[in-house]
Amino acid sequence: MSQAQQSSAWDQIWPVLSGQAHSLVAITEHDAIRKALGNCAGLTILDLGCGLGQPVATFAQARRLVALDSSIEALARCRAPQSRELVKILATALHLPFADAVFDVVVAAQLLPHLDHEQRTTALAQIARVVKPGGKIILTAVHYNFRFPRLGMAKSGVSDGVYFFRHTADELRQELQSFFQIQTVWGVWNYLPKTYQLFMRLGRKTLYWDRIVRKTPLSLHYGKQLVVRCRIRA
Numbered sequence: 140m141s142q143a144q145q146s147s148a149w150d151q152i153w154p155v156l157s158g159q160a161h162s163l164v165a166i167t168e169h170d171a172i173r174k175a176l177g178n179c180a181g182l183t184i185l186d187l188g189c190g191l192g193q194p195v196a197t198f199a200q201a202r203r204l205v206a207l208d209s210s211i212e213a214l215a216r217c218r219a220p221q222s223r224e225l226v227k228i229l230a231t232a233l234h235l236p237f238a239d240a241v242f243d244v245v246v247a248a249q250l251l252p253h254l255d256h257e258q259r260t261t262a263l264a265q266i267a268r269v270v271k272p273g274g275k276i277i278l279t280a281v282h283y284n285f286r287f288p289r290l291g292m293a294k295s296g297v298s299d300g301v302y303f304f305r306h307t308a309d310e311l312r313q314e315l316q317s318f319f320q321i322q323t324v325w326g327v328w329n330y331l332p333k334t335y336q337l338f339m340r341l342g343r344k345t346l347y348w349d350r351i352v353r354k355t356p357l358s359l360h361y362g363k364q365l366v367v368r369c370r371i372r373a
Contacts, residue, residue: 167327167349168279168364172246173197174350175277175323175368182243185269187232188250189217198246205242207235232262237269245270246277251311252303259304259314267318267371276319276369281305282326282362308359311367319369325353326362 180200189206190213198204206217207228214227230236232250245266251259266276283294283305295304306314308324315321329352330338341348352358353366 171366184244185242187247235265240271252281282365323368325366326358328363
C-alpha cells in the first residue's frame with residue numbers, strides 16, 4: 140500500500156474512532172492486521188466473527204470478502220470496501236458452512252477471547268479446514284501481560300454477560316501451533332509504565348509509535364493485544 144493510500148485510510152478511520160482509548164486500541168490492531176496481511180490483491184478472505192467489519196482499508200485489495208458472524212445486527216451494519224464483492228453469512232466459528240480449502244486468508248479479530256478452551260479448539264480446527272494449503276491466518280487476542288495481575292484483573296470470566304479469556308503470548312502460541320505454522324507474534328497498543336497520559340496525547344501518532352515497537356521484544360511484554368500471523372502447512 141502506497142503512502143498516499145495509507146494516509147487516505149487513516150483519514151477515513153480517524154474521524155470515527157478518535158478520542159476514545161478503546162478505539163485507539165482498535166486502530167493499532169487493525170493497522171497490525173493490515174501489515175500482517177500484506178498484499179492481498181485477488182485473494183478470497185473470510186472475516187470470521189466480523190462484527191461491524193474491519194476498517195475499509197484493511198481488505199481493500201481483496202477480490203472477494205466473506206463476512207461471518209452470529210449477530211444479524213452486526214452483519215446488517217457490515218460494509219465492504221468500495222467495489223469489492225461481499226458475502227454475508229450468519230453462522231458461528233464452531234460450524235463453518237464451507238467446503239474444505241476454499242479461502243486464501245482467514246482473519247479472526249478478537250474472536251478467541253470470547254470462546255472457552257473447548258470452543259477455541261473447535262474453531263481453530265474449523266479454520267484449518269477451510270484455508271487452502273499455504274494459506275494465511277491472522278488472529279488477534281487480548282494479551283494477559285504483566286499489568287493485568289498487578290491490577291488484580293481476572294484472566295477469564297464473564298463481563299456484561301459475555302465470556303472472556305486473556306492469553307499470555309506463550310499460551311496463544313501453544314494453542315495455535317497444533318494447527319498452524321506460526322510466523323510472527325506481535326504485541327500492539329504499546330506504552331511504557333507511567334506514560335499512559337503522554338501516550339494518549341500523541342493522538343494519531345500513537346500508530347507510528349506502535350509500528351516501531353510492535354516488532355521488538357518489548358511488544359510481547361507491554362502490548363495489550365496480540366496479533367499472530369500463521370500459515371497452513373503446505
